[in-house]
Amino acid sequence: VHAEYGGVVPELASRAHQQNIVPVVDTALKRAGVDKHELSAIAFTRGPGLLGSLHVGTSFAKGLSLGLRVPIVDVNHLHGHVLSHFIRREESDPVPEYPFLCLLVSGGNSQIILVRNYNDMEILGRTIDDAAGEAFDKCAKVMGLPYPGGPHIDRLAAEGDASRFKFAKPHIAGLDYSFSGLKTSFLYTLRDNVKVDPDFVENNLADLAASLQRTIIEILMDKLDKAVKQTGVKTIAIGGGVSANSGVRHAVEEYCVRRGLTPFIPARVFTTDNAAMVAIAGYYKYLDRQFCRYDSVPYARVNV
Ligand code: KG4
Numbered sequence: 001v002h003a004e005y006g007g008v009v010p011e012l013a014s015r016a017h018q019q020n021i022v023p024v025v026d027t028a029l030k031r032a033g034v035d036k037h038e039l040s041a042i043a044f045t046r047g048p049g050l051l052g053s054l055h056v057g058t059s060f061a062k063g064l065s066l067g068l069r070v071p072i073v074d075v076n077h078l079h080g081h082v083l084s085h086f087i088r089r090e091e092s093d094p095v096p097e098y099p100f101l102c103l104l105v106s107g108g109n110s111q112i113i114l115v116r117n118y119n120d121m122e123i124l125g126r127t128i129d130d131a132a133g134e135a136f137d138k139c140a141k142v143m144g145l146p147y148p149g150g151p152h153i154d155r156l157a158a159e160g161d162a163s164r165f166k167f168a169k170p171h172i173a174g175l176d177y178s179f180s181g182l183k184t185s186f187l188y189t190l191r192d193n194v195k196v197d198p199d200f201v202e203n204n205l206a207d208l209a210a211s212l213q214r215t216i217i218e219i220l221m222d223k224l225d226k227a228v229k230q231t232g233v234k235t236i237a238i239g240g241g242v243s244a245n246s247g248v249r250h251a252v253e254e255y256c257v258r259r260g261l262t263p264f265i266p267a268r269v270f271t272t273d274n275a276a277m278v279a280i281a282g283y284y285k286y287l288d289r290q291f292c293r294y295d296s297v298p299y300a301r302v303n304v
Contacts, residue, residue: 006147007137014052021060028275039070043282046074046292047299048108054298062294073282074292076302078104080277081239082115084270087280096264101233103224105248106240106273107133107148110177110220112227115237118284124227125175132216132242135179139186139212143201153209154245160210165189167215175223175230182215217251224252228261237264244271 001012029036044061047054058074065072082102086095096115101124104111110127130138133150140149168185170178190208193200201208228236238252249265256263270277285291 003147006141008050010050010052013050014056017053017056021056025060025064036064036068039068041065041071041073041282041286041291042068043073043075043279043286045077045080045278045298046296047076048302049077049298049300051298051300054300058296058298066294071286071291072294073285073290074296075278075281075285077273077278077281078109078111078302079118079121080274080281081106082113082121082237083118083281083284084239084266084274084277085237085264086118086284087270087276094264096235096237096262099231099233100235100237100264101224101227101231102237102239103220103243103252104240105132105220105238105242107131107137107150107242109240110179110242112175112223114227114231114233118281119288124231125177125223127177127179128172129178129180130183132177132179132220133240135183135216136212136242136245138183142187142190143205143208148241150242150245153213154247156206156209157213157247158210160206160208162207162210162214164204164207165211167212169215169219169222175227177219177223179216179219182212182219186212213245213247217245217247220248221251221255225255228259234260235262235264237266239266239271241272244268 001016002008042061042065044057045054046058061072081104088095099114099116102113102115104113108131110132111123112125114122114124136150136153137148140153141147145152167189168181170181172178190201236252236256242248243266253263253265
């Protein structure tokens with residue numbers, strides 16, 4: 001519903017949630033072969049995100065929990081991304097050992113998190129402006145690609161020359177990220193070249209995408225490397241929508257092999273926002289009997 005507007009329209013998102021939440025939950029239960037009376041708790045995303053959509057989920061969770069007489073567990077969806085690595089299809093599937101570092105890269109966040117335990121996480125670095133996903137999406141938009149642009153850049157980059165164009169990289173102290181300079185530099189490159197050749201973007205789509213993707217990956221990996229050296233942590237996980245990117249996945253794997261570290265790269269279905277990761281985060285809180293009060297409200301912004 002958002003594609004034709006080139007970005008998420010909050011009002012449309014809330015309405016779509018309202019329309020879909022009952023059929024989605026119903027379908028999920030049917031596919032899982034679980035009756036709603038077998039549920040022991042309801043986990044829901046309390047934030048961060050768009051308030052209108054969060055209100056729909058929060059209210060629905062409260063209603064369902066009262067109807068079924070089971071507790072509710074509120075989940076910070078960023079915890080969900082980090083803990084998605086503990087979703088196992090088989091008992092024998094490996095899970096990360098604590099402590100591990102998680103590079104959380106999504107449409108709204110770019111963070112390096114030190115995960116000491118499922119309930120003990122520290123943000124070592126975060127974006128001071130745009131998130132990595134926004135850099136992908138905004139640059140894709142100026143190239144005329146559909147929203148969200150990240151997957152299109154990924155696809156095009158596979159056929160392009162990543163060394164063809166050079167874009168600005170930030171000089172930010174510590175482990176924080178910045179992507180606004182790259183975005184501007186990308187925009188100026190397009191503007192300057194289009195003046196000379198009106199078909200510049202069309203004729204260079206793949207090289208532009210590959211060069212942009214390479215630069216974003218270099219920015220991400222530079223701070224991740226610093227965090228590894230600073231903490232001495234030996235296990236690296238990635239999560240969030242941008243961790244679906246082929247280049248990011250490859251770079252992290254390759255980096256871990258080179259340095260003798262253990263990578264945890266999530267299955268693509270668990271990279272973008274999904275309910276399974278909210279369930280696993282809720283499950284750990286449930287085991288700790290950390291239930292949510294009925295007067296709790298969603299939050300638009302929150303840190304891990
Ligand atoms: O975690 P997520 O589903 O939700 C939000 O943070 O909203 O992340 C969505 C972001 C979008 O910016 C999208 O363009 C990006 O993840 N994304 C990708 C890829 N798949 C999704 N970026 C680059 N390459 C991809 N393959």
